[in-house]
Amino acid sequence: MSKANDPSLRSWVEVAPDSDFPIQNLPFGIGARPGDSPRPLVAIGDKALDLAALQHAGLLDVPGLRADVLHMPRLNEFIALGKAVTGAVRERLSELLRHDNAELRDNDLCNTALLEQKNLTMQMPVRVGDYTDFYSSIDHATNVGTMFRDPDNALLPNWKHLPVGYHGRASSIVVSGAEIHRPTGQQLPAGAETPVFGPSKLFDFELEVAFVTGKATALGERVSVAQAEDHIFGLVLFNDLSARDIQKWEYVPLGPFLAKNFGSVISPWIVTLEALEPFRTEGYTQDPPVLPYLRYDGKMNYDLKLEVDLVLPDGQSKTVCQSNFKYMYWNMCQQLAHQTVNGCNINVGDLYASGTISGPEASSFGSMLELSWRGTKPIPMPDGSERKFVNDGDQIVMRGWGAGEGYRVGFGESRCTVLPAREL
Numbered sequence: 001m002s003k004a005n006d007p008s009l010r011s012w013v014e015v016a017p018d019s020d021f022p023i024q025n026l027p028f029g030i031g032a033r034p035g036d037s038p039r040p041l042v043a044i045g046d047k048a049l050d051l052a053a054l055q056h057a058g059l060l061d062v063p064g065l066r067a068d069v070l071h072m073p074r075l076n077e078f079i080a081l082g083k084a085v086t087g088a089v090r091e092r093l094s095e096l097l098r099h100d101n102a103e104l105r106d107n108d109l110c111n112t113a114l115l116e117q118k119n120l121t122m123q124m125p126v127r128v129g130d131y132t133d134f135y136s137s138i139d140h141a142t143n144v145g146t147m148f149r150d151p152d153n154a155l156l157p158n159w160k161h162l163p164v165g166y167h168g169r170a171s172s173i174v175v176s177g178a179e180i181h182r183p184t185g186q187q188l189p190a191g192a193e194t195p196v197f198g199p200s201k202l203f204d205f206e207l208e209v210a211f212v213t214g215k216a217t218a219l220g221e222r223v224s225v226a227q228a229e230d231h232i233f234g235l236v237l238f239n240d241l242s243a244r245d246i247q248k249w250e251y252v253p254l255g256p257f258l259a260k261n262f263g264s265v266i267s268p269w270i271v272t273l274e275a276l277e278p279f280r281t282e283g284y285t286q287d288p289p290v291l292p293y294l295r296y297d298g299k300m301n302y303d304l305k306l307e308v309d310l311v312l313p314d315g316q317s318k319t320v321c322q323s324n325f326k327y328m329y330w331n332m333c334q335q336l337a338h339q340t341v342n343g344c345n346i347n348v349g350d351l352y353a354s355g356t357i358s359g360p361e362a363s364s365f366g367s368m369l370e371l372s373w374r375g376t377k378p379i380p381m382p383d384g385s386e387r388k389f390v391n392d393g394d395q396i397v398m399r400g401w402g403a404g405e406g407y408r409v410g411f412g413e414s415r416c417t418v419l420p421a422r423e424l
């Protein structure tokens with residue numbers, strides 16, 4: 001395991017015990033100070049390091065690290081340098097931030113290179129070229145199949161043989177802090193034969209984790225399950241906002257469209273696969289056995305706790321869901337192997353979302369659709385109101401982290417505010 005993952009490491013930068021960003025994490029993001037241009041940063045505690053400033057001062061002398069990529073407004077070119085380089089940058093930053101290393105700690109450079117996160121405007125960490133959304137949580141797929149089809153036969157015949165997915169819209173993926181208007185569109189009211197047009201009444205979130213690819217392939221190439229991790233740079237939280245009434249009417253026979261493409265919200269920091277190494281765990285047993293190209297060895301799932309809060313307009317909040325990334329039936333390596341088995345190319349900065357991550361318990365369901373069981377079990381809120389879906393003015397906040405001994409490796413948050421539908 002990487003030296004940077006040593007649980008005993010401590011930083012001279014003060015890090016609160018419940019911070020997502022201890023020295024064992026060091027995730028990469030893009031942020032801007034007021035009046036300044038956006039640039040690559042690394043989070044540590046409630047601060048962030050300006051990588052260009054460190055390199056300019058001679059403190060980030062990593063073989064293969066080009067200076068130009070540290071001045072770019074997205075991380076694609078940095079990530080494209082490859083894991084040998086980005087991993088070495090993480091190792092070097094870990095050294096610089098160790099409590100017993102004075103190189104940066106006692107250097108005036110701290111005044112300009114160590115920024116307060118609260119003063120930064122975080123931006124999309126990558127230009128997302130292509131976006132895939134999978135449907136890989138068995139508890140979620142079973143819940144949806146039970147609600148809308150046959151409780152005794154909830155999973156469709158293909159589900160345990162391949163990671164079902166679809167290609168979505170990349171340019172409507174936005175970073176945490178977004179304000180998203182309730183979408184307007186066609187819906188078929190219960191019992192009606194013709195559709196109506198208006199604001200969606202069933203506005204929902206989907207709790208997901210997405211991986212960012214860091215190594216491209218050419219059209220026609222395949223990535224095996226064993227090679228897949230080499231192509232995965234890191235992970236973010238992903239809120240796949242969904243309009244359930246629009247979805248139900250439009251999705252036959254080609255799948256999600258306007259119910260999904262009005263905005264999806266990611267957390268700003270990309271947590272590297274290296275930093276998540278300590279949280280590997282077993283997945284569900286896959287039965288029936290999968291085809292040879294989807295077989296895998298070892299621990300390919302990750303024990304990452306996931307939570308969703310609804311924050312009411314008056315500021316009161318309620319944690320409505322507690323789930324875990326370990327509940328994925330299909331792991332990320334299988335997803336990437338499946339997506340490329342036909343020769344589909346991948347690019348640096350693509351996003352591959354997991355699909356809604358539900359666990360076996362009712363409290364771990366990853367969408368309001370499941371939590372309120374299609375609106376039949378309203379969720380009481382602290383102000384005396386209740387929610388079947390998400391209301392205008394509500395904020396949706398997602399968090400996620402791996403729990404280490406005395407520290408946690410986390411994502412920060414994916415937060416968005418739901419605004420009323422726009423007037424036409």
Ligand code: MN
Nearest residue numbers: 206240355356
């Ligand atoms: Mn989804």
